[in-house]
Amino acid sequence: MCGICGIVSTEAPPDLGLLRRMMGRIGHRGPDGNGWFRDRYAALGHNRLAIIDPECGAQPMCTEDENLWISFNGEVFNYVELGEELRQRGHTFRTASDTEVIVHAWQEWGEGCFSRFNGQWALAIWDRREQRLVLSRDRLGVRPLYFTRTAGGLLFASEVKALFADPSVDRSLDPGGLDQTFTYWSTVAPRTVFRGVEQLEPGHYAVFDRNGLRTAAYWSVEFPERGREPVQDVGANAEALRERLVEAARLRFLRSDVPVGAYLSGGLDSSITAAVIARYTDAPLHTFSLRFSDAEFDEGGYQKQMSALLGTEHQDVVVGPSDVADVFPDVVRHAETPILRAAPAPMFLLSKLVRENGYKVVVTGEGADEVLAGYDIFREAAVRRFWARDPGSAKRVRAAELLYPWMARSPGRAPAFARSFFGRNLDPDDPAMSHRPRWDSTGVIKALLSADMRAEMARADAPDVVSAMPSDAQDWDPLSRGQWLEMKTLLAGYILASQGERMMMAHGVEGRFPFLDRDVVELASTLPARHKLFGLEEKYLLKKAFADLVPAEILRRPKQPYRAPDAASFFGADRPDWVEELTSERAVEAAGVFDPALVSGLMAKCARTGGENMGNTDNMRALAVLSTQITHESFVRTNDWTVAEQALPEAEVAIDLLNENRSV
Amino acid sequence: MNGDHAPDRLDELLRQLDELRDPDLDPELEAVRTAVLLEDSLDITLTDDEISPDVLSDPAAVRQVVASRDGGRT
Numbered sequence: 148m149c150g151i152c153g154i155v156s157t158e159a160p161p162d163l164g165l166l167r168r169m170m171g172r173i174g175h176r177g178p179d180g181n182g183w184f185r186d187r188y189a190a191l192g193h194n195r196l197a198i199i200d201p202e203c204g205a206q207p208m209c210t211e212d213e214n215l216w217i218s219f220n221g222e223v224f225n226y227v228e229l230g231e232e233l234r235q236r237g238h239t240f241r242t243a244s245d246t247e248v249i250v251h252a253w254q255e256w257g258e259g260c261f262s263r264f265n266g267q268w269a270l271a272i273w274d275r276r277e278q279r280l281v282l283s284r285d286r287l288g289v290r291p292l293y294f295t296r297t298a299g300g301l302l303f304a305s306e307v308k309a310l311f312a313d314p315s316v317d318r319s320l321d322p323g324g325l326d327q328t329f330t331y332w333s334t335v336a337p338r339t340v341f342r343g344v345e346q347l348e349p350g351h352y353a354v355f356d357r358n359g360l361r362t363a364a365y366w367s368v369e370f371p372e373r374g375r376e377p378v379q380d381v382g383a384n385a386e387a388l389r390e391r392l393v394e395a396a397r398l399r400f401l402r403s404d405v406p407v408g409a410y411l412s413g414g415l416d417s418s419i420t421a422a423v424i425a426r427y428t429d430a431p432l433h434t435f436s437l438r439f440s441d442a443e444f445d446e447g448g449y450q451k452q453m454s455a456l457l458g459t460e461h462q463d464v465v466v467g468p469s470d471v472a473d474v475f476p477d478v479v480r481h482a483e484t485p486i487l488r489a490a491p492a493p494m495f496l497l498s499k500l501v502r503e504n505g506y507k508v509v510v511t512g513e514g515a516d517e518v519l520a521g522y523d524i525f526r527e528a529a530v531r532r533f534w535a536r537d538p539g540s541a542k543r544v545r546a547a548e549l550l551y552p553w554m555a556r557s558p559g560r561a562p563a564f565a566r567s568f569f570g571r572n573l574d575p576d577d578p579a580m581s582h583r584p585r586w587d588s589t590g591v592i593k594a595l596l597s598a599d600m601r602a603e604m605a606r607a608d609a610p611d612v613v614s615a616m617p618s619d620a621q622d623w624d625p626l627s628r629g630q631w632l633e634m635k636t637l638l639a640g641y642i643l644a645s646q647g648e649r650m651m652m653a654h655g656v657e658g659r660f661p662f663l664d665r666d667v668v669e670l671a672s673t674l675p676a677r678h679k680l681f682g683l684e685e686k687y688l689l690k691k692a693f694a695d696l697v698p699a700e701i702l703r704r705p706k707q708p709y710r711a712p713d714a715a716s717f718f719g720a721d722r723p724d725w726v727e728e729l730t731s732e733r734a735v736e737a738a739g740v741f742d743p744a745l746v747s748g749l750m751a752k753c754a755r756t757g758g759e760n761m762g763n764t765d766n767m768r769a770l771a772v773l774s775t776q777i778t779h780e781s782f783v784r785t786n787d788w789t790v791a792e793q794a795l796p797e798a799e800v801a802i803d804l805l806n807e808n809r810s811v
Numbered sequence: 812m813n814g815d816h817a818p819d820r821l822d823e824l825l826r827q828l829d830e831l832r833d834p835d836l837d838p839e840l841e842a843v844r845t846a847v848l849l850e851d852s853l854d855i856t857l858t859d860d861e862i863s864p865d866v867l868s869d870p871a872a873v874r875q876v877v878a879s880r881d882g883g884r885t
Contacts, residue, residue: 381823533847542862546843682848684831 149206150176150194150305150652151218151292153271155280155355158299160805161190167795169302169309170194174793176220176305176652182206182800184216188300189273189280191218193800196655198222198403198508204244205799210254211239214275217250220305221268221290222659224398229263253281258352261365265398265665269347271303275804279356286366287514287663288336288349288639289648295344301355306649307344307483311782317343318783320775322600323607325740328485329592329771333640335612337362340484340778349639368634368672369617370627376675384678385692387670392692395664396423399510400430407659408433408506410497411453411461412709413446415686415701416512416521418453420661422696424510425457433506434459437497440467444710449701456698464500466493471716472723479777481653482645486774487589487767489711494650502654513647514662517638518671520626520679521686521706526550527569528581528629529683535573549683578620579613581629582636591764592771595749597742612636624676713766714758717773722754729776738779746772821877824852825870838864849873855880 150173154161163185170181170192177194184191184207193206199222209216223229226245229252234240238251252260253272258281267289272281282303284292294303295310302310310316324340327333334340336348347353350366371377378384400407409421411434425432434457436450447463454461471492478492479485501509516522530546537543547565572583579586596604612635620628651658661667671679674688681687690702717726728734730750735743753761753769761769828848833841845867846857855877866872 379820381827529847529851533850536850536856537859540859540862542839542843542846542859545840546847548840549844549847677848677852681827681831682844682851687827 149196149220150174150192150309151220151269151271152192152302152304152309153218153273153280154190154300154302155273156188156297156300157357160187161185163190163803165313166190166192168312168792169304171792171795172309172312173304173306174795175655178655180205180799181795182798184209184218184273184800184802184804186273186275186804188278189216189275191216191271191273193218194795195799196507196657198405198657199226200242200244201404203242204246206246207800207802208242208244208246208250210250211241215250215254216273216275217246217253217270219246219249219268219270220292221266221270221285222402222657223249223264223266223268224402224664225263225265227402258363258365261352267660267663269305277356279354281352281354282347283352283365284347284349286350286368286665286668287634287643289643289658289660289663291644291648292347293339293344294347294353296360301360306481307339307341307782308480310344317341320738320740320779320783321607322603323609325485325600325775326593326604326607326609327612328487330586330590331612331636331640332487332589333484333636333645335610335636336639338609341782367617368631368668370620370623370631370672372619372622373624373627373676377673379675381678381688381691384674385688388667388674388688389692391664391666391670392419392661393423393427395661395667396420396510397427398664399659399661400424400428403508405508406430406433406506407508407510408435408501408504409459410434410509410511411436411450411459412512413449413453413701414512414707414709415689415697416515416662418449418512418697418701419515419689419693420510420512421453421457421459422693423661425459426696432457432459433504434461435497435501435504435506435509436461436463437493438463438465439493439711440465441712444712446707449704452698453701462500462504464493464496466496466711468712468716468719469721470496471711472721472726475716475773476725476777476781477653478650479774480781481649482774483649483778483782484645484774485771485778486641486645487592487770488646489713489716489770490709491646491650492716493711494646495653498651498654498656501651501656507655508657508659509651510659510661512662513642513658513660514638514668515686515689517630517633517642518662518668519686519689520630520676521689522633523550523706523708524581524585524633525626525629525680526683526685527584528625529680531569531573531580531584532575532625534569535575538570538573546683578616578628579632581625582632588763589767592768595741595745595768595772597739600740626676626680627672630672712758714753714756714761714769716758717769718753718756718758720757726750726773729780730772734776734780735772737784738776740775740779741772821853821874824849825873838868842867845873849877853877853880 152169179197180195191207226248230248267285269290269292319342321342324334337345353362438447439445678688732743842864846862
């Protein structure tokens with residue numbers, strides 16, 4: 148995994164100094180080497196995390212005729228098979244690198260190549276003859292790709308901070324992007340929280356040439372009409388799922404020239420990926436886990452059990468509240484967006500552990516909850532649909548107790564809570580019925596906004612994600628509509644980004660996700676909904692398919708959502724100084740997002756309680772304020788980037804066709 | 812499966828349901844859990860009287876309820 152960046156300029160030749168500064172800002176993504184290319188109209192930069200063909204895979208790379216140049220971040224796991232197909236069509240290769248296969252695939256199939264790729268990527272190809280830049284991003288948005296339009300062209304990069312290396316790029320927060328973040332937990336591509344900065348949508352490619360910028364989709368997740376799923380037999384589907392997941396995990400473990408480790412959370416998904424690797428490959432497995440000093444969040448017992456069963460070499464890091472607070476500013480600087488939970492911070496510390504142990508690739512269980520229906524939001528939606536069939540029924544209201552056992556023990560509190568949470572917006576015809584409770588409860592953050600920001604958000608009128616839902620979605624199973632919304636919002640914008648890729652790449656670690664394999668996702672989307680969520684049993688088919696590989700205790704344990712202490716991390720006895728500085732009246736007013744008096748009231752409450760025993764709303768508000776203030780401080784207010792720009796070592800590739808200088 | 816409550820499909824559903832039955836769960840709640848699954852899988856709506864352990868823990872009674880919906884589903 149790497150960092151990519153570039154400049155296209157129709158006016159003056161691209162500024163090499165700017166390109167090097169951009170590369171320096173994302174140096175953490177590729178500590179193993181770097182390279183650049185420039186001609187009259189374009190410059191490409193590359194920071195390399197060397198994983199495949201470390202000796203010969205330096206980038207940017209070109210075709211034999213030096214017409215097509217590529218800067219590539221990611222993996223196309225089926226590059227061996229694609230390379231073979233291309234050889235049969237007459238292509239020859241100078242390296243064993245996947246990157247060379249990709250540029251030849253573009254040469255052979257044009258934009259049709261992207262649907263052939265099975266992997267996780269963000270790439271840029273410069274066609275010198277056509278003076279055309281092509282950008283592309285993987286199906287679900289594992290790898291990031293941002294761009295901004297400039298007076299004479301376009302800048303693009305793996306991270307926004309590289310775009311801000313150009314002082315002419317606007318550095319202000321986008322009210323529409325903030326509105327989406329304070330509703331969906333993240334922006335929805337192509338939007339970002341920065342004005343004028345866009346991200347390429349997952350499953351899309353873009354072309355920039357003398358006719359301007361055009362984007363198009365090469366893939367989108369689709370579901371069959373409810374009842375018309377191709378295979379109804381649960382046994383046959385379990386077998387097919389197992390076959391595809393085993394192959395996906397094997398590909399991700401074996402297609403690497405450096406050792407690959409695995410995360411082990413103690414939950415079902417990472418247990419399955421680790422177990423598959425242990426069962427179906429010969430290589431020794433090293434596993435890594437995150438533990439919490441607070442027993443409420445810790446899953447150490449299950450991690451140890453699974454690690455012992457698989458005989459892995461195991462390492463863990465124990466995280467306490469002050470650890471979260473210590474790294475939180477860095478976490479936000481890497482996430483480049485406000486985050487409403489502290490949960491990314493421990494993931495930042497986990498990837499640090501991986502790197503310190505000499506690993507730079509890990510396989511994880513991300514994506515299973517979205518693709519195979521593991522989240523509580525899907526179970527809650529099933530309960531709400533059940534209740535909506537007869538809201539007056541005394542029996543139906545009890546379904547909420549199946550989700551939250553405490554209700555059964557609190558008959559006095561249960562009905563009121565159930566009505567307030569499950570009974571609100573109970574419209575079965577609403578395509579977003581599954582997500583309204585989450586969006587409503589997140590939206591309370593907006594009560595803290597300043598009057599100006601409120602007005603700007605209203606003017607920005609950020610598009611509602613529901614309006615982008617395909618027209619045939621009305622015929623999908625309601626679970627499929629919920630999965631679609633989850634993939635468009637939380638998966639791409641938060642799970643894979645703020646809590647995923649960014650936290651791994653902060654320490655130069657590449658994550659690989661078997662559950663997001665092309666063939667797994669395509670099978671999963673054709674399954675009958677009841678094979679994924681069987682009544683209220685989440686990931687039913689997955690459990691059935693791998694019952695022999697995972698101990699019953701892990702297979703049957705209720706899903707424990709991954710969480711970390713939120714406000715409690717920042718307002719204990721050892722509260723860091725930056726909390727007070729960044730939430731002072733002056734700082735809040737300068738950022739202009741929140742109302743200083745309301746923030747002051749919230750902070751006083753946090754200080755009074757030490758952040759302990761606060762409700763979901765206040766926890767989210769506190770995190771929203773802290774992370775938004777850090778975002779503003781790091782990207783908008785200051786001109787100096789607060790994470791040190793890395794000094795780059797000598798470039799492995801340095802091709803300046805503007806002056807006809809070259810060294811490789 | 813909607814509108815097509817083929818006996819073999821229903822048998823499969825009941826078999827799967829049986830595997831997941833939780834002997835420690837309050838029987839009334841177990842009936843609610845079964846009702847959620849049947850309604851979602853078969854696209855039928857049960858009455859409150861039918862959402863009861865007497866009906867939903869008995870495969871024959873479940874078959875009867877489902878059969879009553881075929882051809883005249885609520």
